[in-house]
Amino acid sequence: MIYSEWLHEWLKDRKNYIKESTYANYGTLIHLYIVPAMGGLQVSDIDEQLVQQKVLHWVHANGLSCSTVRNVVMVIKSSLRAAQKNKLAPMQIIDVSYPKTYKETSRKVLSKSDQSKLVQYAYLNLTSKSAGILLALSTGMRIGELCGLRWSDIDFSNQTISVQRTVQRICSPDGKSRTKIIISEPKTISSRRTVPLSTSILPVLHKLNMSNDGYILTNHDRPIEPRMYREYFNSLLRKTGVNHVNFHSLRHTFATRLIENGADYKTVSTILGHSSINMTLNLYVHPQLSHQRNAIELFSLLV
Numbered sequence: 001m002i003y004s005e006w007l008h009e010w011l012k013d014r015k016n017y018i019k020e021s022t023y024a025n026y027g028t029l030i031h032l033y034i035v036p037a038m039g040g041l042q043v044s045d046i047d048e049q050l051v052q053q054k055v056l057h058w059v060h061a062n063g064l065s066c067s068t069v070r071n072v073v074m075v076i077k078s079s080l081r082a083a084q085k086n087k088l089a090p091m092q093i094i095d096v097s098y099p100k101t102y103k104e105t106s107r108k109v110l111s112k113s114d115q116s117k118l119v120q121y122a123y124l125n126l127t128s129k130s131a132g133i134l135l136a137l138s139t140g141m142r143i144g145e146l147c148g149l150r151w152s153d154i155d156f157s158n159q160t161i162s163v164q165r166t167v168q169r170i171c172s173p174d175g176k177s178r179t180k181i182i183i184s185e186p187k188t189i190s191s192r193r194t195v196p197l198s199t200s201i202l203p204v205l206h207k208l209n210m211s212n213d214g215y216i217l218t219n220h221d222r223p224i225e226p227r228m229y230r231e232y233f234n235s236l237l238r239k240t241g242v243n244h245v246n247f248h249s250l251r252h253t254f255a256t257r258l259i260e261n262g263a264d265y266k267t268v269s270t271i272l273g274h275s276s277i278n279m280t281l282n283l284y285v286h287p288q289l290s291h292q293r294n295a296i297e298l299f300s301l302l303v
Contacts, residue, residue: 001088003046004039010079021184024170026075033058033072043080043088051076052096059099066098108245110253117240123204129224129232131204132217133250135161139195140254140272143226143247144168148183149216151209159197163273166191167223181225191273255280 007030015023037054038046051073058064058072073096083089110118119137122130132146141149144166153162166186169179186192197205208219215223233247251272258268269280 001043001083002039003041003043004035006043006083006088007034007039007079010082013082014078019184019187020182021168021170021187025071028171029072029075033064034076043083044090046076046080046089047092048094048096051094055096055098066100069098108249108252109256110242110245110249114240114242115253115257117242118236121236121240126204126207128208128217128219129229130236131208132229133233133236134201134204135216136247136250137254138198138201140251140258141195142166142251143229145186145191147215147217147223147226147229150213151216152213153216154197154205154209156202156206159199159202160194161197162194163192167225169225169227183223186273188273188275190270190275193270193273195271 011023011026011030014026018026037057038050041050055069055073058069059066064072073094077094080089080092080094084091115137118133122133135141135149136143136146139161141163145163147167148165149161149163153164154160155162163186165183167181167183169181171179205216208216212219214220217224217229230247234244237244255268255272258271259265265277265280269277272280274280
C-alpha cells in the first residue's frame with residue numbers, strides 16, 4: 001500500500017481515540033511534512049535510514065525545530081507500528097537521532113528589571129487582560145490555559161485556581177479548510193491541576209471579579225483566543241520598553257524564579273503541570289549568572 005493512503009486510513013481510525021486538537025495536529029503534520037517527503041512510497045519501503053535522512057533534512061534544510069521534527073517522527077512511528085500489525089510493513093524499530101540547534105537551547109527568561117516593568121504596568125493599568133499577565137507570572141500557566149480560565153475556577157476561600165480547560169485554534173487535518181477555535185480539557189492528566197494563588201494576586205482578582213461565570217480575561221461568556229492575547233502581550237512589551245520575548249517566556253520566568261528562591265523541583269513541576277521533574281529542569285530552569293557565581297563561591301569556601 002502507498003504510505004499516503006495508509007496514513008489516511010490510520011488517521012481515520014485514530015480519530016476515535018484521541019482529542020480533536022491532537023487529531024488536527026496529526027493531520028497537519030501529515031499534510032505539511034510526511035506526505036511531501038515520503039507519501040508516494042510503499043509502506044514497506046520506509047525504514048530507519050530513510051526517516052533519519054528526513055530528520056536531518058527537516059532540521060537543516062527546512063529549518064524546523066527539533067521539537068516539531070520529534071512530533072513528526074512520533075506520527076511516523078505510530079503509523080508504522082499500526083502498519084506492522086496489519087502486515088503491511090516488516091517488523092522494525094525506528095530509532096533516530098536529533099541534531100541540536102541554537103533555537104532549541106535558547107529559551108528566554110525575563111530579567112528581574114523587565115519583569116518588574118511588566119508587573120508595574122499591569123497594576124497601574126489594571127484590566128482583565130493585564131491581570132492575565134500577572135496570573136502568568138504568578139502561576140506559570142500556558143497561554144491557552146489562561147484564555148480558558150473562568151471566574152468559577154477560582155476558590156477565593158482556599159486561595160486556589162483550577163486549570164480545567166484550554167483554548168486553542170486548530171487547523172483542519174486536510175490542511176485546506178479554515179481553522180477553528182476549540183475549548184477542550186488540558187492536554188494531559190497532570191496539566192489538569194489546582195494552583196495556589198499568591199497573596200499579591202488575590203486583591204487584583206477580587207477587584208476585577210464581576211460575580212459571574214464569564215472568562216477571566218474577557219469578563220464575558222466568550223474567551224479571547226491565544227493569537228489575540230499574544231498580540232496584546234506584544235503591544236504591552238512595546239509600551240513598557242521590554243525587548244521582545246514570546247508569551248511562553250513568562251512561564252520560563254515563573255519556573256526559574258521559583259527555583260532561584262529555593263522551591264524544590266517536585267513542587268515546581270506539579271505547579272507547572274509537568275509529568276516529570278526532568279521536563280521541568282530541562283525546559284524551564286535557567287540559573288542566572290549571579291546564582292552561578294554564588295555557587296562557585298560556595299565551592300571556593302569548601303576547598
